[in-house]
Amino acid sequence: MNDALSIAGAPEADRSPRDAEGLQAKKVNPLRSGQKARIVVVGGGFAGVAAVRALRGSDAEILLIDRRNHHIFQPLLYQVATAVLSPAEISAPIRQLEVKQQNLSVLLAEVAGVNVDDRMLEAVLPEGGIRKIAFDYLVVATGMLPSYFGHDEFARYAPALKTLSDAENIRAKILGAFERATTVVDEGERARLMTFVLIGAGPTGVELAASLAHLVKITLVGNFRHIDPSRSAIILLDASKRILPTFAEELSQRVAKRLTKLGVTVLTGVKVEAVDEQGVVAGGKRIPTATALWTAGVAASPLPKMLGGETDRAGRMIVDPFLAVADLPGVFVVGDAASVIQGEHPVPGVAQAAIQQGRYVGQLIAKELRGQETTRPFRYVDKGNMAVVGKNYAVLERGRLRTSGFLTWLVWAFVHILALPQLQNRLRVQRQWLWSYFTGERGSRVIPESPRIK
Ligand SMILES: Cc1cc2nc3c(=O)[nH]c(=O)nc-3n(C[C@H](O)[C@H](O)[C@H](O)COP(=O)(O)OP(=O)(O)OC[C@H]3O[C@@H](n4cnc5c(N)ncnc54)[C@H](O)[C@@H]3O)c2cc1C
Numbered sequence: 001m002n003d004a005l006s007i008a009g010a011p012e013a014d015r016s017p018r019d020a021e022g023l024q025a026k027k028v029n030p031l032r033s034g035q036k037a038r039i040v041v042v043g044g045g046f047a048g049v050a051a052v053r054a055l056r057g058s059d060a061e062i063l064l065i066d067r068r069n070h071h072i073f074q075p076l077l078y079q080v081a082t083a084v085l086s087p088a089e090i091s092a093p094i095r096q097l098e099v100k101q102q103n104l105s106v107l108l109a110e111v112a113g114v115n116v117d118d119r120m121l122e123a124v125l126p127e128g129g130i131r132k133i134a135f136d137y138l139v140v141a142t143g144m145l146p147s148y149f150g151h152d153e154f155a156r157y158a159p160a161l162k163t164l165s166d167a168e169n170i171r172a173k174i175l176g177a178f179e180r181a182t183t184v185v186d187e188g189e190r191a192r193l194m195t196f197v198l199i200g201a202g203p204t205g206v207e208l209a210a211s212l213a214h215l216v217k218i219t220l221v222g223n224f225r226h227i228d229p230s231r232s233a234i235i236l237l238d239a240s241k242r243i244l245p246t247f248a249e250e251l252s253q254r255v256a257k258r259l260t261k262l263g264v265t266v267l268t269g270v271k272v273e274a275v276d277e278q279g280v281v282a283g284g285k286r287i288p289t290a291t292a293l294w295t296a297g298v299a300a301s302p303l304p305k306m307l308g309g310e311t312d313r314a315g316r317m318i319v320d321p322f323l324a325v326a327d328l329p330g331v332f333v334v335g336d337a338a339s340v341i342q343g344e345h346p347v348p349g350v351a352q353a354a355i356q357q358g359r360y361v362g363q364l365i366a367k368e369l370r371g372q373e374t375t376r377p378f379r380y381v382d383k384g385n386m387a388v389v390g391k392n393y394a395v396l397e398r399g400r401l402r403t404s405g406f407l408t409w410l411v412w413a414f415v416h417i418l419a420l421p422q423l424q425n426r427l428r429v430q431r432q433w434l435w436s437y438f439t440g441e442r443g444s445r446v447i448p449e450s451p452r453i454k
Pocket of ligand 1: 042043046047048065066067070071072075077078110111141143144161203204301334335336337349350351354386
């Protein structure tokens with residue numbers, strides 16, 4: 001039985017693998033007479049959605065596959081983990097894209113295999129069945145996964161932050177620790193429950209630590225009769241010599257000072273050796289904690305490797321200047337899953353880069369379908385790097401410009417509101433932020449009924 005997905009256009013039986021001969025990576029035209037090209041985009045994150053949008057007017061069948069039914073605005077995930085926002089405020093249904101784009105179909109499925117010779121994908125459907133899907137063009141935009149640098153055993157006690165359920169679990173862990181602290185009699189155990197260790201001082205670790213400091217020092221104060229949450233310990237650890245290594249050193253120093261002012265203990269040059277039920281062992285010392293959080297490494301999702309091309313150490317596909325995979329005409333990898341070198345520097349794994357790459361490949365394919373050639377390679381335009389450090393303080397680096405403080409924080413807030421996926425997200429986040437800014441309260445302090453607190 002042919003269980004290949006049929007979307008509008010020619011029947012599946014009419015589709016055969018394209019003849020790759022004579023096709024260059026930057027110039028591929030899969031059209032056979034009378035057939036629409038089928039473009040499959042895997043991943044509905046920043047890069048995949050940008051690619052799909054750039055193909056809006058194209059005379060093609062586009063299929064967007066994601067294993068989740070929602071797009072997540074990851075830069076604000078830490079605010080879900082610290083009870084500022086709720087999951088729906090930073091996410092949008094991917095299926096909604098179909099409303100405005102007639103040539104698009106969305107499929108909820110996990111792509112588990114790819115046969116590049118037959119130009120066929122294998123997708124696992126929600127009920128467990130497998131569907132084979134033919135493609136003419138393939139855009140892989142599957143992003144990254146957390147990496148524990150070979151210590152997967154840490155994952156059990158130090159969850160990472162990548163999905164909405166990660167953020168909800170972390171929130172439950174943090175809030176649950178206080179609920180337990182208020183009932184224990186042993187002082188040492190209470191101190192352990194009120195100690196939070198964040199492993200990894202990149203932007204996510206810094207933003208999470210600062211937001212947690214605000215939660216314990218402002219929001220939760222007065223909420224507990226028998227404990228004082230403001231006496232909690234928040235420790236931010238990193239093996240590197242300084243925090244925020246992707247920013248200029250002077251900004252790292254300013255942020256470290258700011259964190260210290262917020263009550264966060266910053267420990268750099270400290271390697272984590274073990275994470276277990278009782279705490280974290282770092283630099284030869286044990287730190288008792290019930291809440292260790294992993295904000296360190298990432299590695300590419302497995303799909304790029306399945307294409308068979310060359311990948312870098314983190315599993316990202318090394319693509320050519322047109323973001324195409326060598327020797328696989330019409331196959332592109334974009335966003336975090338791609339390793340792109342510009343000049344001598346790698347293009348960073350940030351939302352802006354993913355959007356620009358997705359849009360570039362979408363436009364390249366659209367031009368190709370119109371019979372035009374793209375000769376301009378992908379060029380990343382760095383619009384600046386930002387990190388927020390609690391209320392009223394953010395840092396920005398753009399070229400030689402380095403700013404920090406309240407005005408930068410306002411810019412950060414404005415940029416993030418504008419970048420949210422839908423108008424309703426923008427309105428809801430604005431409302432929550434204003435409420436939280438003026439009252440110090442946080443509106444999403446939910447522990448699910450069966451708390452996953454360890
Ligand atoms: C906590 C956190 C905070 C961040 N903060 C910032 C920030 O402040 N600023 C910034 O610029 N960047 C930030 N980033 C990085 C930014 O989010 C990424 O660079 C960006 O999301 C990359 O986009 P992408 O489309 O490549 O991947 P993603 O957005 O990760 O999307 C990948 C998609 O692919 C889907 N997928 C994966 N594998 C499969 C499969 N086999 N089958 C089907 N679907 C699949 C996933 O479900 C997902 O929807 C942050 C990231 C995290 C995790």
